[in-house]
Amino acid sequence: MKFLVTVKSVEDPEMKVKIKPDGSGIDTAQVKYVINPFDEIAVEEALRLRDASSGEVVIATIGRKDAQQQIRTALAMGADRAIHVISEEPADPTVVSLALAKIIGTEKPDVVLMGKQAIDDDQGQTGAMLAERLGWGQASFASKEVSLESDEEKAKKPGIKIAGNRAEVIREVDGGIETISVALPAVITTDLRLNTPRYASLPGIMKAKKKEVKELKLAELVTSTTPRVKLLKLEAPTQRKAGIKVADVPALDDKLKHEAKVI
Amino acid sequence: MSNVLIFVEHAEAAPKKASLAAISFGQQAAAHSGGKLHLLVVGPGAAAAAEKVKGFGAETIHLVDEPAFVSYSTEAMTAAAVAAAKACGATIIGAASSSTSKDFLPRVAARLDAAMASDVLAVVSATTFKRPMWAGNVIATVELTTPVKVCTVRSTEFGPPVAAGTAALSTLKVGLDPQSFKAKFVALKALKSERPELTSAARVVTGGRGVKGPEGFKLIEELADALKAAVGASRAACDAGWVPNDLQVGQTGKIIAPDLYIGAGISGAIQHLAGMKGSKVIVAINKDPEAPIFQVADYGLVADLFKAVPELIAALKKG
Numbered sequence: 001m002k003f004l005v006t007v008k009s010v011e012d013p014e015m016k017v018k019i020k021p022d023g024s025g026i027d028t029a030q031v032k033y034v035i036n037p038f039d040e041i042a043v044e045e046a047l048r049l050r051d052a053s054s055g056e057v058v059i060a061t062i063g064r065k066d067a068q069q070q071i072r073t074a075l076a077m078g079a080d081r082a083i084h085v086i087s088e089e090p091a092d093p094t095v096v097s098l099a100l101a102k103i104i105g106t107e108k109p110d111v112v113l114m115g116k117q118a119i120d121d122d123q124g125q126t127g128a129m130l131a132e133r134l135g136w137g138q139a140s141f142a143s144k145e146v147s148l149e150s151d152e153e154k155a156k157k158p159g160i161k162i163a164g165n166r167a168e169v170i171r172e173v174d175g176g177i178e179t180i181s182v183a184l185p186a187v188i189t190t191d192l193r194l195n196t197p198r199y200a201s202l203p204g205i206m207k208a209k210k211k212e213v214k215e216l217k218l219a220e221l222v223t224s225t226t227p228r229v230k231l232l233k234l235e236a237p238t239q240r241k242a243g244i245k246v247a248d249v250p251a252l253d254d255k256l257k258h259e260a261k262v263i
Numbered sequence: 264m265s266n267v268l269i270f271v272e273h274a275e276a277a278p279k280k281a282s283l284a285a286i287s288f289g290q291q292a293a294a295h296s297g298g299k300l301h302l303l304v305v306g307p308g309a310a311a312a313a314e315k316v317k318g319f320g321a322e323t324i325h326l327v328d329e330p331a332f333v334s335y336s337t338e339a340m341t342a343a344a345v346a347a348a349k350a351c352g353a354t355i356i357g358a359a360s361s362s363t364s365k366d367f368l369p370r371v372a373a374r375l376d377a378a379m380a381s382d383v384l385a386v387v388s389a390t391t392f393k394r395p396m397w398a399g400n401v402i403a404t405v406e407l408t409t410p411v412k413v414c415t416v417r418s419t420e421f422g423p424p425v426a427a428g429t430a431a432l433s434t435l436k437v438g439l440d441p442q443s444f445k446a447k448f449v450a451l452k453a454l455k456s457e458r459p460e461l462t463s464a465a466r467v468v469t470g471g472r473g474v475k476g477p478e479g480f481k482l483i484e485e486l487a488d489a490l491k492a493a494v495g496a497s498r499a500a501c502d503a504g505w506v507p508n509d510l511q512v513g514q515t516g517k518i519i520a521p522d523l524y525i526g527a528g529i530s531g532a533i534q535h536l537a538g539m540k541g542s543k544v545i546v547a548i549n550k551d552p553e554a555p556i557f558q559v560a561d562y563g564l565v566a567d568l569f570k571a572v573p574e575l576i577a578a579l580k581k582g
Contacts, residue, residue: 011397013398013533016400016533017397017400017401019401026401093369093379094372094373094378094379097373119397119398119514120396122381122382122396122397122514123379123380123381124365124369125369125372125379125381128337128368128369129370129372130373132341132370133373137337137338137444137445137446138337138366138370140337140366141362141366145452146504147502147503147504148502149503149504168449172362172508172509173335173362173363173451174362174363174462175453175509176453177452177454177508177509178335178448178451178452179449179450179452180447180448181447182445182446182447183445183446186445186446191515192498192508193502193508228407228408228409229378229380229405229406229407229408230405230406230407230408231404231405232391232405232406233403233404234396234401234402234403234404235402235404236400236401236402237395237399237400237401237402240545240558240559242557242559242560242563243560243562243563244561244562244563245552245562245563245564246563248564248566249564249566249574249575249578250578252546252562252564252575253578253579255562256544260561260562262523262543263466263490263579
């Protein structure tokens, strides 16, 4: 079975982003890049599914030339090869989904796995847009019922169950846990509690250096690379000020009753 | 025509509170575009729910109640929204951000060659919206440059809709065969709770890693019950399986803005703060005086939650 997994290179979520003084973008000096955490979960799930049966895991990245570092990390985790669509400018979900649809037309994977959102633009649209362009079924927010500290997770079992030409996916939805069965090929987007991604091992890092990374240009895949979502301005949100510290519970109780008047 | 179509979610014959905020967004968007507001309500109970959103100045409420809509289906919802958008000539299509809208609206956008803005915080014009990026650390003003525009709406940023003229009801025929769907519903394990719903509750009590386990979480629940509050949790508590995932407050979980938020044993990671910093009054109880949550708390109490929370419960019960 062939798995195609998207990997986006994003700013480290543990770092605070700085906005350029003119509001035209974020300050990229001294920014550390990582694999979008949701995509890392997608890579892990694809590796588990491949190892539970057989097949190939192909990484697809649309991003800057130096996003190759994140591609190498995914290969070091155990993916087999990668396709890097180089675009120095940020692309929006419409452009990305059109470019991915083109790649998928050639690669013909059985399952496309991708993070449910990227932690930079936080749009969360690309998976469903891609499924629509391909005319495929989708299962978004893939999760599992057992916790990340369960024995099942420690045994590195995949949360997604593939049987025949269908995948059974447990989805995190408002108010509960939904199970759906989707015909393959399909697009599956991953939520936080599907798995805990592995670290790349040293032998994995060595092997990754020799794995194939095919480079393409975004303009070769789509007729227009212009984002349909135009960023006009970035600004910082209004900051909340720290309030006061209270000495003890009676003081807190008093403040809530008589000052804030919320209880 | 630059009409606006809003998808209204409902439960037990009533619109969800978040969807009322989306209607409010729709009223604003229609005022900017000069078009009419239309609503879409689907599934069993749609007609009853529609009665409760009739008075908000929509021109028409489009009702869909066919067998394909008994349980949620991405493919069915996409078809219904596209059919409704075409029927009313909508150029702006919106819904409250939810696991439903986030699942199907990008598909609608792709089918209609529309650009989409997720989690809209404010309407600037009929084409331009404000939305969060980088976990809410950046507010972006974005222009959707396509003829049709799709938005999900952060409901905590929009108040209730303004009462206005009465809408006409119209049944929309989508005519789908569920047998043709690529994804099939298998089961839904609903997490029923007697407590208020997290995203619309006036008061929320949340617990984090400091609660130490499912046993400790009972204390959080007891405080919530004393306050008639909803229960929430940090990502750490959900990842550990102490509470259902559905209770996670934060950038990737639920975005909440209650009148009163009490966080106990929560350090206040950026991702958690992104989900609750819109709360009116924030109370933090944590034994670490350096915990980042104190930087946004109106009232901070540096204390062991296992002592402070029972004391607070006792004080509340005394009245």
